[in-house]
Amino acid sequence: MISKNQIKQVTALHQKKYRDEEQLFIAEGVKTVEEILNQKPDIIAHLYASDAFIAKTNDRIQNTSVEYTIVTEAELKRISMQVNPNQALAVCHYFDTASTSSVLPDKNYLYLDNIRDPGNMGTIIRLADWFGFNTVFCSPESVDFYNNKVIQASMGAFLRTQVVYEPLAQTISKHKFKTVYGAVLNGTSIYKATLGPGLIVIGNEANGISNENLKLITTPVSIPAHGQNGTESLNAAIATGILCGEFFRQTQA
Amino acid sequence: MISKNQIKQVTALHQKKYRDEEQLFIAEGVKTVEEILNQKPDIIAHLYASDAFIAKTNDRIQNTSVEYTIVTEAELKRISMQVNPNQALAVCHYFDTASTSSVLPDKNYLYLDNIRDPGNMGTIIRLADWFGFNTVFCSPESVDFYNNKVIQASMGAFLRTQVVYEPLAQTISKHKFKTVYGAVLNGTSIYKATLGPGLIVIGNEANGISNENLKLITTPVSIPAHGQNGTESLNAAIATGILCGEFFRQTQA
Numbered sequence: 001m002i003s004k005n006q007i008k009q010v011t012a013l014h015q016k017k018y019r020d021e022e023q024l025f026i027a028e029g030v031k032t033v034e035e036i037l038n039q040k041p042d043i044i045a046h047l048y049a050s051d052a053f054i055a056k057t058n059d060r061i062q063n064t065s066v067e068y069t070i071v072t073e074a075e076l077k078r079i080s081m082q083v084n085p086n087q088a089l090a091v092c093h094y095f096d097t098a099s100t101s102s103v104l105p106d107k108n109y110l111y112l113d114n115i116r117d118p119g120n121m122g123t124i125i126r127l128a129d130w131f132g133f134n135t136v137f138c139s140p141e142s143v144d145f146y147n148n149k150v151i152q153a154s155m156g157a158f159l160r161t162q163v164v165y166e167p168l169a170q171t172i173s174k175h176k177f178k179t180v181y182g183a184v185l186n187g188t189s190i191y192k193a194t195l196g197p198g199l200i201v202i203g204n205e206a207n208g209i210s211n212e213n214l215k216l217i218t219t220p221v222s223i224p225a226h227g228q229n230g231t232e233s234l235n236a237a238i239a240t241g242i243l244c245g246e247f248f249r250q251t252q253a
Numbered sequence: 254m255i256s257k258n259q260i261k262q263v264t265a266l267h268q269k270k271y272r273d274e275e276q277l278f279i280a281e282g283v284k285t286v287e288e289i290l291n292q293k294p295d296i297i298a299h300l301y302a303s304d305a306f307i308a309k310t311n312d313r314i315q316n317t318s319v320e321y322t323i324v325t326e327a328e329l330k331r332i333s334m335q336v337n338p339n340q341a342l343a344v345c346h347y348f349d350t351a352s353t354s355s356v357l358p359d360k361n362y363l364y365l366d367n368i369r370d371p372g373n374m375g376t377i378i379r380l381a382d383w384f385g386f387n388t389v390f391c392s393p394e395s396v397d398f399y400n401n402k403v404i405q406a407s408m409g410a411f412l413r414t415q416v417v418y419e420p421l422a423q424t425i426s427k428h429k430f431k432t433v434y435g436a437v438l439n440g441t442s443i444y445k446a447t448l449g450p451g452l453i454v455i456g457n458e459a460n461g462i463s464n465e466n467l468k469l470i471t472t473p474v475s476i477p478a479h480g481q482n483g484t485e486s487l488n489a490a491i492a493t494g495i496l497c498g499e500f501f502r503q504t505q506a
Binding site: 126127155189192201241 | 298372379384408480484490491492494495501503505506
């Protein structure tokens with residue numbers, strides 16, 4: 001049985017202001033919460049879950065001393081950010097994703113320039129994890145990593161990806177990136193260019209890469225379109241997927 | 254000024270049942286409605302828009318005799334399916350996307366096997382348009398093409414893409430596809446395989462390609478992952494983007 005106080009505390013975390021104040025965020029759903037229990041149980045401050053979920057994950061919960069409250073479907077709905085909440089909601093501590101010791105000059109990394117849609121950011125973190133690009137840099141104005149939709153869309157990849165918010169110039173100088181690729185509409189086709197290690201800058205959904213950051217791009221690249229009169233642009237996460245695939249093919253496959 | 258009857262009529266179209274009954278659907282937002290005015294104004298049954306939008310598109314509206322009602326922001330909110338509606342909502346007639354005369358044996362086409370998420374389907378239609386795969390086949394149980402979120406996510410590409418709902422076996426036999434690629438988790442790497450013309454089958458978000466349809470796949474292919482212990486799968490639209498990019502590279506770039 002959930003208390004009024006708990007409901008108030010959890011729903012406050014729907015807003016970034018209170019997340020930052022409490023240094024807590026929400027992760028939801030059977031698959032996501034199971035991944036947290038398996039990979040980073042220490043970050044769980046409190047787990048709200050159905051009795052079926054608790055029974056199913058009982059071993060992990062006992063081993064890791066996770067504090068939990070069993071909730072009904074109706075109670076879960078009151079604290080969830082989802083239309084159809086699914087059995088489990090974990091209130092988690094912010095954790096250190098920002099240790100960049102493993103950023104290597106012979107690999108590829110993504111820099112997200114003002115990505116605003118949380119679904120896009122989560123999807124990009126998921127695909128970066130797939131291709132082994134284990135650090136994602138973001139401009140300071142990009143959407144909050146701890147936004148519930150980022151966490152959901154990353155499908156657990158948020159646990160394995162270092163996410164660093166800093167200006168592009170700082171990322172480049174700190175890690176001595178020599179090649180800075182930028183996804184633009186009139187660059188060299190990625191299928192003609194010889195792609196190598198370096199930073200890959202992805203622009204904002206509506207406006208692309210900012211003018212300030214465009215100056216720091218050494219190698220503008222594009223995904224070629226089939227013809228005229230078609231779609232003017234691709235979804236930012238789709239474009240990132242196609243770029244990452246081609247970088248992966250040319251450098252690692 | 255919008256009437257109570259209009260509000261009732263438009264909001265009914267939020268449900269597939271009434272869309273099918275009336276053979277009408279909703280398309281929203283400045284960019285999408287402008288594309289309809291430019292490319293297929295005949296499908297507009299009625300336009301609800303701000304006076305600013307009407308003023309801006311006045312030439313097109315006069316030339317094409319589109320019937321319209323000027324609405325306030327509050328009125329638009331009452332008929333919209335979006336949290337933040339943007340100036341224009343067009344009620345449109347279902348139109349014929351299903352003429353498959355241009356399906357050619359030397360090109361690539363997508364077959365969506367039970368894609369359920371409307372955002373995914375819209376995004377896939379947008380990227381199919383980008384790469385010039387101008388017909389998208391869907392299993393009968395896939396999400397409704399006229400779902401508002403499909404229309405939104407396609408960013409106007411729904412106007413240029415033929416979408417056909419039919420069983421996979423029928424698509425294959427009707428168009429004599431010899432090669433049927435299937436996106437699976439344990440196929441040949443797309444970066445090692447020699448890809449050519451043919452149908453590319455994309456599976457359901459959670460369950461992949463159905464057992465029945467797997468039997469019809471001649472060439473199972475996969476997007477290679479970087480390593481172990483990472484993300485188990487990619488988002489369906491992202492995977493489709495990466496596949497389409499590689500087919501495009503090998504056959505057309």
